[in-house]
Amino acid sequence: MKKLSVSELAKLYGFSRQAIYAHINKGNLSKGSDGLIDFSEAIRVFGEPSPKEPIDNKSQSINSQQLTEIDMLKRQVDMLEKQLNQAVLRENQSLERESFYQEQIEAMQRLLEAPKPNMTTFTDQKPEPDITTDPQSESEPKHDGLTTTEPKENPRIPVPEHIEPEPKKRGFLSRFFLPNG
Numbered sequence: 001m002k003k004l005s006v007s008e009l010a011k012l013y014g015f016s017r018q019a020i021y022a023h024i025n026k027g028n029l030s031k032g033s034d035g036l037i038d039f040s041e042a043i044r045v046f047g048e049p050s051p052k053e054p055i056d057n058k059s060q061s062i063n064s065q066q067l068t069e070i071d072m073l074k075r076q077v078d079m080l081e082k083q084l085n086q087a088v089l090r091e092n093q094s095l096e097r098e099s100f101y102q103e104q105i106e107a108m109q110r111l112l113e114a115p116k117p118n119m120t121t122f123t124d125q126k127p128e129p130d131i132t133t134d135p136q137s138e139s140e141p142k143h144d145g146l147t148t149t150e151p152k153e154n155p156r157i158p159v160p161e162h163i164e165p166e167p168k169k170r171g172f173l174s175r176f177f178l179p180n181g
Helices: 006-013 017-026 039-046 057-113
Strands: none
Touching (some): 006 017, 006 039
């Protein structure tokens, strides 16, 4: 079958070379290893060429502009689809992360609400005995927690055996006019 160059094919169908290359880059049209395009491939993509009529340069430039514009719009649509897919993926990841953190918060709240075995709760506390109903409570001395009944030494603070008394403090002028004492 007959093989044509990109320029010959563009002249035959009335397209610009850029439009032909756009079809090649998109994969609609294929070139051989020799760089030529098979005529049957061109017929498959573009159809039968129109009879040899004088081609109007204005219609050719408008047609090639439309093709390049359509190709540009298709590329923009592809790019926007990719961006949309990435945004949906990020949103899904964000939702997964949010649900994970929500589960962590709920687990921590359950742990905070669980009673500790060492701690006394309000229901575990013993009520104060009433003096009028319980005669034994009068004989026991009450300890209010503010005063200590017997002095206890703190084992962590060492107390020295002998403490020297502090010397009497002297005023500013007495340092100059009174003897050392």
